[in-house]
Each structure stands twice: as structure tokens, then as C-alpha cells.
Amino acid sequence: AQSVTQLDSQVPVFEEAPVELRCNYSSSVSVYLFWYVQYPNQGLQLLLKYLSGSTLVESINGFEAEFNKSQTSFHLRKPSVHISDTAEYFCAVSARGFGNEKLTFGTGTRLTIIP
Amino acid sequence: DAGITQSPRHKVTETGTPVTLRCHQTENHRYMYWYRQDPGHGLRLIHYSYGVKDTDKGEVSDGYSVSRSKTEDFLLTLESATSSQTSVYFCAGGDRYNEQFFGPGTRLTVL
Structure with a gap:
């Protein structure tokens, strides 16, 4: 089974400052990793994903995450945040391979941007 | 392009009544999932389906049942709603690599 830990439940950041949202996972098998974003009163949207290949993955709106196998981490970063980034962010993990069609989510990190 | 829709979007019901939530998709996803979201718990899987009439339990399945008679529709039923199912x-x-696409959510209040 897999598990995900998001240690920070809330992260306040000033506008245009950098931010890092932490995600650590546990798994006995190889994994796929995801970050989802949830804007107020909406469903979750995929922000970025790591399936294979380059360990650094990027989103279209300036976020990036790096898969670190030795530290079992997949932290999300953005060099300069905007008010529109205010949302809740969920890290998720699933096992690779056929028969493993479930995602395990972390408890989420609420990112608040301070003007 | 509706993607995944849910109905109703809001529902208030009383303890002990049956409740059915509907999920409809237009993307021909093989897999479908029902989650509940509660503060401090993130998303927890209730049930999922890997094909028509093929379903399995998630981590919080007690008190819930599901049915999938068509690819497009996945129903979640609370047989006898309790206040703990307010969520x-x-x-x-979803399809490949477990990437999932979400509906807008249904807010259920059980009084």
C-alpha cells in the first residue's frame, strides 16, 4: 500500500515570493506521482504528474515538482506566486503496473497568497 | 464538453433516508471513482469501478453502495444516511497511469 504525507496544512506566502509545498510518500513498489489543485468550490484539477523520465516536471502556470527517489519526495515549487494561486494543493501517489488503478491522496496544503 | 458531471450539486436530507448521487461522464473513461472530502482527511476513496458492473471497495466503503450499469453512469447510494456521512x-x-479527472462535487448535509 502507498501513503502520502503533506506536513504543512496551511502555507501563507506574500505575492511574488517563492513557495515550496512539501510532499513525501511511502511505497514498497515504483510509483506514479501527481499534484492536484482545488480552487474554492470546485473539483480537483491535475496540475502536474511524474510518470517516468525526467525527474523535474513542470505545469503550464509556472509550478514545478521534482521526483526524488532517495528521499521519497515530490515537492511542489513556484518561484513567484500570484493571487490566483490561492487554492488547496493535494499530492497523490499510485503504484505502477496493471491492477493498481487507485490514487492515494495526502491531506492537502492550503496556499494563501498575501497581497 | 461536459466531461464529468454530478447531480445533485447540493442536497439536504434527514438521518435514516436513502440518498443516491449520480455521476455522468462523456469521456469514455474505463475507471470511475467516488471519493469523500472532509477537513483534515483529504480525499478518501469510497468505491471504484473498473468496468460496467465491475466495482470494488475503497478505504471508507461502510454504509455506501455503488452501481455501474453503463459506461457513462456511476451511482453512489447511501442506504440509510447518517450525520457522519455529511461531506x-x-x-x-480515469484511464491510463491512474490520472483522474474530477467532477464539480456534491455537498451533502445529513440532519
Whole structure:
């Protein structure tokens, strides 16, 4: 089974400052990793994903995450945040391979941007 | 392009009544999922389906049942609603690599 830990439940950041949202996972098998974003009163949207290949993955709106196998981490970063980034962010993990069609989510990190 | 829709979007019901939430997809996803979202718990999987009439339990399945008679529709039923089932319910669909696409959610209040 897999598990995900998001240690920070809330992260306040000033506008245009950098931010890092932490995600650590546990798994006995190889994994796929995801970050989802949830804007107020909406469903979750995929922000970025790591399936294979380059360990650094990027989103279209300036976020990036790096898969670190030795530290079992997949932290999300953005060099300069905007008010529109205010949302809740969920890290998720699933096992690779056929028969493993479930995602395990972390408890989420609420990112608040301070003007 | 509706993607995944859920109905109703809001529902208030009383303890002991049956409740059915509907998820409809237009993307031909093979897999469909029902989650509940509660503060401090993130999303927890209730049930999922890997094909028509093929379903399995998630981590919080007690008190819930599901049915999938068509690829497009995935129903979640609370046989006898309890206050502990007050939550926001999300449906999702997925295919390869477990990437999932979510509906807008249903806010259920059980009084």
C-alpha cells in the first residue's frame, strides 16, 4: 500500500515570493506521482504528474515538482506566486503496473497568497 | 464538453433516508471513482469501478453502495444516511497511469 504525507496544512506566502509545498510518500513498489489543485468550490484539477523520465516536471502556470527517489519526495515549487494561486494543493501517489488503478491522496496544503 | 458531471450539486436530507448521487461522464473513461472530502482527511476513496458492473471497495466503503450499469453512469447510494456521512462527494474518471479527472462535487448535509 502507498501513503502520502503533506506536513504543512496551511502555507501563507506574500505575492511574488517563492513557495515550496512539501510532499513525501511511502511505497514498497515504483510509483506514479501527481499534484492536484482545488480552487474554492470546485473539483480537483491535475496540475502536474511524474510518470517516468525526467525527474523535474513542470505545469503550464509556472509550478514545478521534482521526483526524488532517495528521499521519497515530490515537492511542489513556484518561484513567484500570484493571487490566483490561492487554492488547496493535494499530492497523490499510485503504484505502477496493471491492477493498481487507485490514487492515494495526502491531506492537502492550503496556499494563501498575501497581497 | 461536459466531461464529468454530478447531480445533485447540493442536497439536504434527514438521518435514516436513502440518498443516491449520480455521476455522468462523456469521456469514455474505463475507471470511475467516488471519493469523500472532509477537513483534515483529504480525499478518501469510497468505491471504484473498473468496468460496467465491475466495482470494488475503497478505504471508507461502510454504509455506501455503488452501481455501474453503463459506461457513462456511476451511482453512489447511501442506504440509510447518517450525520457522519455529511461531506462533499467527488466523482472522478480515469484511464491510463491512474490520472483522474474530477467532477464539480456534491455537498451533502445529513440532519
